[in-house]
Amino acid sequence: MPFEIRPWEAIAENYGCTILLGNGASISISPSFSYASLLQHAAEQHLLPEDAQRLFEFFQTNDFELVLRIVWQASNVNRSLQIPDQRTHAAYVSLRDCLIQTVRDIHPEHDQVSAHLPSIYRFLKRFRTVISLNYDLVVYWAMTHGLDIDDQHAFKDCFVGGGAFDDDWQRFRQPIRGDRSTTLVFYAHGSLVLCRNPVEQELKVHSRDAGLLEAILQLWQSERVVPLFVSEGTWQQKVASIQNSYYLSTVYREVLKSQRDTLVIYGWGFADQDIHLLQRMRDTGINRVAVSVFRGDQAYCNRVFQMIHDTLGAHVEVEFFDSESPGCWTHPAQQGLQPIA
Known part of the structure; x- marks a missing residue:
C-alpha cells in the first residue's frame, strides 16, 4: 500500500520544533549543488594538481x-x-586555489538566490531549531x-562579538529587544561562513550579504584562515572531523541530543554517511517525524519509514509531505502560517 504524501500546509501546524536540512534543499535552488563532492568537481574540471591528489x-x-588544514x-x-620547504607551501597554495575555484564554479552569487x-525565511522561522x-x-x-523585516522574530546562530561561538547556546532562545520568538540555527557539518585561524580558534566571517561569498574566498586566499566544513567522507571520517572541531562537536554532543517532540526533515537523502546524525537524536523525545518527498518517490518513502523506525523507534509516527507543495522551503504559502515561538 503506497504512503500518503500530503501537502506541507496540511500538516505544518503539528511541527515547529526542529528541522533538519539536507543537500536537496540546496539543489532545489541551484542544480550546481548536485555534485556528489567538491573533489569530484575539481577532478572533472582538471583543477586538482598531482601533489594534491597524492595528499x-x-x-x-x-x-x-x-x-587543506593539514x-x-x-x-x-x-x-x-624557518625550515626551507617551498614544496609544502606550494602544495597548500595549489590546493587552496583549487578549492576557491571549485567553490566559485559551484556556488551561486547572492543575487542569483535572493x-x-x-x-x-518564512518557512524556517516557524521552527525553534534549524540544523x-x-x-x-x-x-x-x-x-x-x-534583519530588514520588522516581524518581531530573530534568527541566531550563537556566534557573537568578534565572530566566536558562545557555547552557552541555550541562552539565545530568550527573545530580546522586543522580539516575540527566536530560531536557533546550527551548521552540523560546518559552513563556508565558518573558519579556523592558525591557533585553531573557530570564527564566523562577517560581510555584507551581496559580497559575503567573495569576502570568504579572499580571506582564504590571505592565508590567515582555513574553512571549517565537512563535506565529504564516510560516516566514520565525518564523525572524526566533527570531533576535531569544538563548534561541530558541541552541535553533535549537545544540540542533536537536546529534547524535541517533533522533527521535520527536508531535502535529506538518508545516506549511510550521514545517518549518525539521526542516531544522535534517538531518545530525545521525538514522537513524530515529517519527511519531504520529491515527485512522489514511493521507494524513498519505504526506505525512510523503515530507517526512522530502526533508528528512532517503532513508536515514532512518520508522515510524508510534497517537497514542492506551497509553504515549504522556496514555495510561497497559500495561507499565512505563523511561526511557533
Whole structure:
C-alpha cells in the first residue's frame, strides 16, 4: 500500500520544533549543488594538481577541508621554524586555489538566490531549531534577509562579538529587544561562513550579504584562515572531523541530543554517511517525524519509514509531505502560517 504524501500546509501546524536540512534543499535552488563532492568537481574540471591528489590518497579521504588544514598547518610550522620547504607551501597554495575555484564554479552569487530568500525565511522561522547539513550560504542569507523585516522574530546562530561561538547556546532562545520568538540555527557539518585561524580558534566571517561569498574566498586566499566544513567522507571520517572541531562537536554532543517532540526533515537523502546524525537524536523525545518527498518517490518513502523506525523507534509516527507543495522551503504559502515561538 503506497504512503500518503500530503501537502506541507496540511500538516505544518503539528511541527515547529526542529528541522533538519539536507543537500536537496540546496539543489532545489541551484542544480550546481548536485555534485556528489567538491573533489569530484575539481577532478572533472582538471583543477586538482598531482601533489594534491597524492595528499588525498595518503590521508585516505575526500575531505577538502581536512587535507587543506593539514597542509596549511605543516606550512605554518615550517615557516615559523624557518625550515626551507617551498614544496609544502606550494602544495597548500595549489590546493587552496583549487578549492576557491571549485567553490566559485559551484556556488551561486547572492543575487542569483535572493528571490528565494523571503519564502525560505518564512518557512524556517516557524521552527525553534534549524540544523543545516549544507556547507553553502543559503540558510545564512535567509537569516540575514530577516534583519530588514520588522516581524518581531530573530534568527541566531550563537556566534557573537568578534565572530566566536558562545557555547552557552541555550541562552539565545530568550527573545530580546522586543522580539516575540527566536530560531536557533546550527551548521552540523560546518559552513563556508565558518573558519579556523592558525591557533585553531573557530570564527564566523562577517560581510555584507551581496559580497559575503567573495569576502570568504579572499580571506582564504590571505592565508590567515582555513574553512571549517565537512563535506565529504564516510560516516566514520565525518564523525572524526566533527570531533576535531569544538563548534561541530558541541552541535553533535549537545544540540542533536537536546529534547524535541517533533522533527521535520527536508531535502535529506538518508545516506549511510550521514545517518549518525539521526542516531544522535534517538531518545530525545521525538514522537513524530515529517519527511519531504520529491515527485512522489514511493521507494524513498519505504526506505525512510523503515530507517526512522530502526533508528528512532517503532513508536515514532512518520508522515510524508510534497517537497514542492506551497509553504515549504522556496514555495510561497497559500495561507499565512505563523511561526511557533
